Amino acid sequence: xxxxxxxAETAALRTVRDLLRYAVSRMNAAGVVFGHGTLDAYDEAAxxxxxxLHLPIDRLEPFxxxxxxxxxxxxxxxxLQRRIDERLPAPYLTNEAWLHGRRFYVDQRVIVPRSFxxxxxxxxxxxxxxxxxxxxWVLDMCTGSGCLAIVAAETFPHxxxxxxxxxxxxxxxxxxxxxxxxxxxxxxxxxxNLFETLPPARYDVILCNPPYVNASxxxxxxxxxxxxxxMALAGGxxxxxxxxxxxxxxxxxLQPHGILVLEIGHERAFFEQAFPxxxxxxxxxxxxxxxxxxxxxxxxx
Numbered sequence: 095x096x097x098x099x100x101x102a103e104t105a106a107l108r109t110v111r112d113l114l115r116y117a118v119s120r121m122n123a124a125g126v127v128f129g130h131g132t133l134d135a136y137d138e139a140a141x142x143x144x145x146x147l148h149l150p151i152d153r154l155e156p157f158x159x160x161x162x163x164x165x166x167x168x169x170x171x172x173x174l175q176r177r178i179d180e181r182l183p184a185p186y187l188t189n190e191a192w193l194h195g196r197r198f199y200v201d202q203r204v205i206v207p208r209s210f211x212x213x214x215x216x217x218x219x220x221x222x223x224x225x226x227x228x229x230x231w232v233l234d235m236c237t238g239s240g241c242l243a244i245v246a247a248e249t250f251p252h253x254x255x256x257x258x259x260x261x262x263x264x265x266x267x268x269x270x271x272x273x274x275x276x277x278x279x280x281x282x283x284x285x286x287n288l289f290e291t292l293p294p295a296r297y298d299v300i301l302c303n304p305p306y307v308n309a310s311x312x313x314x315x316x317x318x319x320x321x322x323x324x325m326a327l328a329g330g331x332x333x334x335x336x337x338x339x340x341x342x343x344x345x346x347x348l349q350p351h352g353i354l355v356l357e358i359g360h361e362r363a364f365f366e367q368a369f370p371x372x373x374x375x376x377x378x379x380x381x382x383x384x385x386x387x388x389x390x391x392x393x394x395x
Contacts, residue, residue: 098175107167111158113143117174127316130183130206131191138184142177145188146170181317191239198241198271203263205326207241209303210379210386211357215242215249222353222375222388223299229253231295233347235288235302235340238326240268242301243281250299255281258292261325288336289343296349302340303357308333308364332364341369345394352391359385 098104098120107113117139132138144151146169147162162170173187183206185191191200193207194216200206218226229250234243234257243257257272259265265283272281286292306329307315319327329335337358344354355377358365362376362384374387 098171098178104167104171105164107171108161109158110143110147110154110160110162113162113167113170114139114154114158117142117170120174120178124178126178126181127318129208130185130318131208132184138177141184142173142188143170145190146173151192182321183318186321191241193241193245196241196245198239198244199267199274200239201267202321203261203323204239204267205322207239209242209357210381211242211301211303211355212245213379214355214377214386215245215301218249219299219353219355223250226250227252229298231297231299231349232256233258233295233297233300235300236304236326236336237268237283238264238303240271240281240283242303243268244271244275244277246299246301247275247277247280253280253298256284256292256295256297257281258284258286258288260285260287261323264323264326288339289347292347295347296352297347298349298352300344300348300352300354302354304336304340305329306333306337306358306361308361311360329361332368333358333361334364334368337365338368341372341389341394344389345391348391348394350391354389354391354394355386356389357386 107116118135121135128138140154149157176187185200185206186202191198191207194212198207230253232246232253232255237243237257237259240257243255247255262285265285268283284292305327307327309331312328374389376383377386377388379386
């Protein structure tokens with residue numbers, strides 16, 4: 095089903111501003127769902143228009159009154175058509191995702207990067223990590239596209255980073271991103287079911303954004319999220335299936351001073367029900383104070 099106007103009408107869209115307004119209207123009318131790098135129709139429309147016109151994605155204002163060529167208008171509208179009809183997240187359509195100013199290659203072999211752990215890495219996990227230059231070993235468990243491993247390597251410049259995922263397809267995407275950032279010597283990719291085939295090591299920091307969506311929430315996901323790999327989202331009945339194994343094994347891979355930073359989304363109630371004995375530190379992010387937690391090595395023993 096199409097939501098776009100006939101060609102004769104869209105020819106009236108002559109400027110960037112026209113395309114932006116039109117895209118917002120069409121996506122709102124179609125009931126498109128956001129959350130893969132943008133939060134509303136305006137931000138998504140701005141991204142689609144700027145990307146397709148090869149303009150800086152963070153500089154809309156100077157170009158609003160710029161005229162667009164017929165061929166440019168067609169390219170923007172074609173992508174908008176796919177966004178509406180196929181309900182594909184925009185990053186899958188453009189093969190790029192942005193996470194705190196960093197660009198990553200993505201396709202449907204990985205979830206779209208959106209971890210709030212990246213915000214915490216921008217602050218070098220302060221105050222829980224006293225000196226980022228003293229961090230020597232970092233593990234990014236469930237690495238997916240490799241985005242957090244790459245951000246961690248930039249945050250902790252003297253660290254070796256192990257990035258682990260069960261999916262060989264995801265690791266192919268991660269390899270491309272690691273290569274793009276020139277971090278082949280510092281970010282090592284491992285195919286493993288959690289720690290199962292990971293070489294023995296002791297990490298200063300373990301990061302993990304695991305599959306944590308509970309079964310009830312999985313059944314209610316909008317179409318956009320169904321395009322993402324199920325194994326990267328589904329966490330079992332209460333969302334804690336993988337997390338139970340992770341917390342049981344993580345202490346053996348942490349330094350005595352080491353920390354685990356774990357993202358659980360909206361599953362805090364299930365987490366607390368599953369692990370009533372734990373008293374994590376809940377870390378503040380733009381999503382609130384209950385989506386990312388931190389545990390010390392001694393708490394996991």
